[in-house]
Amino acid sequence: MLATNVRPLFEEAPALSDCSGLLGLFDRSPIEHLSAGRNIFFEGDRAEHVFAVREGNLRICRQLHDGRRVITGFLSSGDIVGVSFQNRYLHSVEALDNVAFQRLTKVSFDKELIARPDLRHALLSKLCDEVAVAQDQMVLLSCKSAEERLCAFLLARLQSSVSQGGEPNVIWLPMTRLDIAHYLGLTIETVSRTITKLAGQGILSADRRHEILVLRKAALQQRAGEGSAEADDSLDGTVRHVRL
Amino acid sequence: MLATNVRPLFEEAPALSDCSGLLGLFDRSPIEHLSAGRNIFFEGDRAEHVFAVREGNLRICRQLHDGRRVITGFLSSGDIVGVSFQNRYLHSVEALDNVAFQRLTKVSFDKELIARPDLRHALLSKLCDEVAVAQDQMVLLSCKSAEERLCAFLLARLQSSVSQGGEPNVIWLPMTRLDIAHYLGLTIETVSRTITKLAGQGILSADRRHEILVLRKAALQQRAGEGSAEADDSLDGTVRHVRL
DNA sequence: CGAGCCATTGACGACTCTCAAGAATAGTGG
DNA sequence: CCACTATTCTTGAGAGTCGTCAATGGCTCG
Numbered sequence: 001m002l003a004t005n006v007r008p009l010f011e012e013a014p015a016l017s018d019c020s021g022l023l024g025l026f027d028r029s030p031i032e033h034l035s036a037g038r039n040i041f042f043e044g045d046r047a048e049h050v051f052a053v054r055e056g057n058l059r060i061c062r063q064l065h066d067g068r069r070v071i072t073g074f075l076s077s078g079d080i081v082g083v084s085f086q087n088r089y090l091h092s093v094e095a096l097d098n099v100a101f102q103r104l105t106k107v108s109f110d111k112e113l114i115a116r117p118d119l120r121h122a123l124l125s126k127l128c129d130e131v132a133v134a135q136d137q138m139v140l141l142s143c144k145s146a147e148e149r150l151c152a153f154l155l156a157r158l159q160s161s162v163s164q165g166g167e168p169n170v171i172w173l174p175m176t177r178l179d180i181a182h183y184l185g186l187t188i189e190t191v192s193r194t195i196t197k198l199a200g201q202g203i204l205s206a207d208r209r210h211e212i213l214v215l216r217k218a219a220l221q222q223r224a225g226e227g228s229a230e231a232d233d234s235l236d237g238t239v240r241h242v243r244l
Numbered sequence: 245m246l247a248t249n250v251r252p253l254f255e256e257a258p259a260l261s262d263c264s265g266l267l268g269l270f271d272r273s274p275i276e277h278l279s280a281g282r283n284i285f286f287e288g289d290r291a292e293h294v295f296a297v298r299e300g301n302l303r304i305c306r307q308l309h310d311g312r313r314v315i316t317g318f319l320s321s322g323d324i325v326g327v328s329f330q331n332r333y334l335h336s337v338e339a340l341d342n343v344a345f346q347r348l349t350k351v352s353f354d355k356e357l358i359a360r361p362d363l364r365h366a367l368l369s370k371l372c373d374e375v376a377v378a379q380d381q382m383v384l385l386s387c388k389s390a391e392e393r394l395c396a397f398l399l400a401r402l403q404s405s406v407s408q409g410g411e412p413n414v415i416w417l418p419m420t421r422l423d424i425a426h427y428l429g430l431t432i433e434t435v436s437r438t439i440t441k442l443a444g445q446g447i448l449s450a451d452r453r454h455e456i457l458v459l460r461k462a463a464l465q466q467r468a469g470e471g472s473a474e475a476d477d478s479l480d481g482t483v484r485h486v487r488l
Numbered sequence: 489c490g491a492g493c494c495a496t497t498g499a500c501g502a503c504t505c506t507c508a509a510g511a512a513t514a515g516t517g518g
Numbered sequence: 519c520c521a522c523t524a525t526t527c528t529t530g531a532g533a534g535t536c537g538t539c540a541a542t543g544g545c546t547c548g
Contacts (some may be wrong), residue, residue, distance in 0.1 A: 007267055060381055066469065070383045085369045090376060120364065125329045127371040132334060134378035134535070140316045141385035142429035177495060185386035187537055192496055209495075209545080225310065252521055389502070421527065431505060453513070453527075 002242040021119050022080060022126070024111050026052040029102035038095040040101065043081070047089045050082040051102040056099030058176035061092045061182075071183040072137075074175060076160070081108075083123070096174045141185045150194045151224035154204070158214060162226060169211040198223075266324060266366050269356050270296040284337040285326070289296035291333045300343030301418035304474040305336045305426075315427040316381075318419060320404070327353075327367070340418045342435040383430045393428040393470035394438045398448070402458060415456040443466075444475060445462065 058075040113120050161172040181188045198204050207234040302319040355365050407414045425432045442448050449457040
């Protein structure tokens with residue numbers, strides 16, 4: 001087992017992005033809508049459906065027994081969530097804004113998958129991707145400072161914003177500062193202070209609440225510490241050698 | 245995408261444990277040996293094989309550009325590592341003691357999988373499990389104190405030790421304190437101090453370096469935060485309520 | 489316009505890291 | 519078998535980062 005954690009009985013995963021052909025499976029499902037603050041499902045619910053996000057943004061939360069909340073990820077258009085081999089969801093998924101999504105029962109999702117080897121491969125591949133992302137986040141949480149965490153997060157959001165058709169230097173943040181804090185393992189105050197500091201250094205400008213302007217991307221990358229492979233300006237498919 | 249991290253080009257996974265039928269695939273592979281400190285493979289190596297651990301213990305490491313090291317997991321007998329959809333490994337795997345393992349080329353691993361739907365399902369299931377474990381670790385790193393982290397870690401190792409046939413209250417630790425620290429996102433000093441503190445409270449006894457005796461499992465669970473409901477009882481009848 | 493949420497900013501304190509030294513253990517060679 | 523060395527672990531003192539508590543300000547919405 002990768003980590004030494006005790007969760008022998010659970011096998012759930014996760015949220016899958018950019019799900020190539022997989023999204024096609026949902027084509028015949030009706031579109032459902034959700035307003036900000038509402039959940040697609042809750043932690044502990046019986047896991048009977050798989051969902052595809054079509055519009056809007058969501059957060060994936062887990063609750064600790066003492067009330068602490070952790071955000072393990074964010075979702076947006078094109079992501080799939082709820083894929084699972086267990087019968088209960090391990091996390092809640094909550095809308096950050098107006099969301100449109102489609103659903104498929106796990107049973108029919110499985111059936112389609114059996115019939116389509118290409119999609120099975122896509123799913124497997126996306127699952128591997130998912131693990132890599134989770135491990136990246138582990139590294140981030142393991143040993144990065146508040147500034148490094150925030151810079152890494154902002155760069156990731158920048159890429160996401162751009163790939164969804166935004167300006168090349170504008171970060172769109174559908175989530176609140178508190179969400180960011182819960183995602184990065186920080187407090188809202190630290191997130192706020194760090195943003196202020198970066199703004200003071202002329203690296204970015206955060207006039208609006210949900211929009212951050214990147215002024216010096218290179219500085220941001222430097223402070224993110226090891227952007228590793230994606231250090232460069234991405235977007236093109238050129239894979240660079242990652243040596244350390 | 246679950247996390248907002250930027251790793252669009254990588255899809256690797258992970259280490260799979262308790263790999264039901266999957267282990268059978270390696271039956272015809274010769275057994276290879278490795279002594280402590282040696283690697284099965286390094287981060288950045290071309291990913292051409294999948295490996296099954298037969299004996300001994302290993303650690304999974306990632307290196308940051310500035311030299312910081314993170315341990316993302318530990319492996320032992322029955323675990324599979326190297327499953328990947330990318331052509332380079334994202335982490336190193338290094339022996340903690342004398343290790344015996346077998347290998348299979350990715351190509352033949354894939355071939356076998358195509359022929360065996362049951363194994364495909366097992367793999368998918370294990371991948372989901374893997375993600376769940378990684379997310380548990382994210383939660384731990386996100387918002388748990390040093391004491392909570394260590395207690396959770398020790399409980400997991402206890403379970404692992406017991407399931408491998410050890411005494412019900414003895415934790416076997418094949419790794420060093422530094423490894424534990426790098427796994428939990430702490431320093432070696434903090435790990436050491438925390439163990440000393442727990443020993444001072446009569447919760448455990450750590451006379452030997454690689455062996456910890458659990459004296460009050462219930463207290464350990466309580467301090468792990470969210471070990472949740474499974475009541476203690478533990479080892480002796482005298483279960484005392486321990487508040488923090 | 490007031491209520492409520494969200495974000496910012498400040499002061500303070502605690503937890504953990506850093507630096508440093510010493511003790512215990514393991515490994516090596518005589 | 520016993521020094522001798524190297525590594526690992528423990529313990530201490532001090533510092534720094536980040537969390538906690540608290541107050542203020544800005545935005546949104548009824």
